[in-house]
Amino acid sequence: MEATVFNPIQVHLLKMFEIDKSQKGLEELKNLLYNYYSSKMKSALDALWDSGELDQTRLDEINDMDLHKL
Incomplete structure (x- = not known):
């Protein structure tokens, strides 16, 4: 059996539990983590939008893609 090595975040969460x-x-913890990662994702998407890498045309292209084939 292979040993599992936890990263520092996983170790911290286990200690919290x-x-x-x-x-x-x-x-409460799930909600907190959801909000944290949602905020990170929104910031990353905003940066892509502001840089012009993401725009409505690209969003429409992504919407039309079959993402299961990727």
Whole structure:
């Protein structure tokens, strides 16, 4: 059996779960992570839009693609 090596973020999250094992704590943490990564994605997309790499024409092209084939 191969050992799993956790990165620092995974180790930190595992330690956090030792403190709060409740369902409410899990839901709050999931919401917090969702908001964090949503904010990161929005910032990255805004930067692409501002740089001209992403525009409505490109979004329309992506919308028409069969992304399952990629």
